[in-house]
Amino acid sequence: MKAVGHDTTHGGMTRTLRLDETALFLDLDGTLAPFTARPEDVGPDAARNDRLRRLAERLDGRLAVVSGRGIDDLDRILEGSVAALAGIHGLQRRNGAAVVAAAAHDRLDDAVRELHAFADRVPGTQIELKPLSAVLHYRNAPEIEAEARVFADALAARTGLKQQRGSMVIELLTPGSDKGAAIRAFMTEAPFAGAVPVFAGDDLTDEDGFLAAIALGGFGILVGPPRPTFAAFRLDDEAAVHAWLDQALTLNAFVLEAPVEPSYRRI
Known part of the structure; x- marks a missing residue:
């Protein structure tokens, strides 16, 4: 239930963000869902999608999944529980009805x-x-x-x-975007604009998202074992992510607490 890290930006051990001031961005594989031998083996999960649906409602829509998967695949897995999606590391993005996507590289x-x-x-x-x-x-x-x-x-x-x-x-x-660019784009639009961005992800591809959240006054949360990262906080695994989300629904706030070893911090 704890996001573990050292809050150097705000000078304390614990940071609490009310739901009504937060924009939450989540990776899928390794964050919301466990890795599988084959990517297509990840499917819908009723409990996970109900949790995300309730969270999106409580956040007034300020919830987006930012993933390496395509948007069609995200919709298959999430079953409409999250409306705002960024797929293929930001090369696809949807905040509303239309999908904005880059053109495929000619090679x-x-x-x-x-x-x-x-x-x-x-x-x-x-x-x-x-x-x-x-x-x-x-x-x-x-x-x-x-x-x-x-x-x-x-x-x-x-x-x-x-x-x-x-x-x-x-x-x-195809060159042209990353998860950080997707988060920055969401943060210029309703309903995300003006909120504090928090991005949770597990992989090296999520570091761009951590940097974007930090630059916009928010936080990154690394999911998994300690490693060099720009994230200030950490959760152990997917189960810990869901426990943390449940805690937020109960408390009406996201709680980020406890220091990590400074040697793991890139900033």
Whole structure:
């Protein structure tokens, strides 16, 4: 139930934010839902989606899920519990009825062919195709990480695609946005504008979101084991995230408390 961190910005050990002053941004995989061997195995969860629906109501709509998944996939998993979504690391965004999306990079198809060829010759790897990117998963073959990184470095250089590394994944995506840009865009619009942004995420791809929240006077929350991060606070795992959300619904406030070791702080 505790978000663990050291509140250097406000000079104290505990920070409490009322729901009516907060805009909450949440990653999905590794934050709201556990990782699975195959991304498509993550599906709807009635308790999770009911919690998010109640939270969105209490926040007057100032809740968005900011994910590497596409918006169609987020809608499948979340079942409409969250209206505001950013997908493909900010390349897609919806705050209302319409989805605003970047155009796919003209070398994406070339990259997809090379990724499939790599997966065909390297056991334990899987390719996930998204509207504006392609992902190499090697969670089932962690020993090939060095080989995967060398391959992805060369592929990104040849195609001009942006490379983004995560937890046992490497994504090649259309350049032009990130999770931080998505959060900044939401924060210029109703109902988010004027609130204090809080972003919770687990992966290296979430660091841009942490930085955006901090720059706008808010906070980042790292989900998972301690590691170097821009986030000021931490939650142990997905279960801790949901307990923290339940606490917020009970107290009508988000409570961020307890210091982390300063050696983990990037700022």
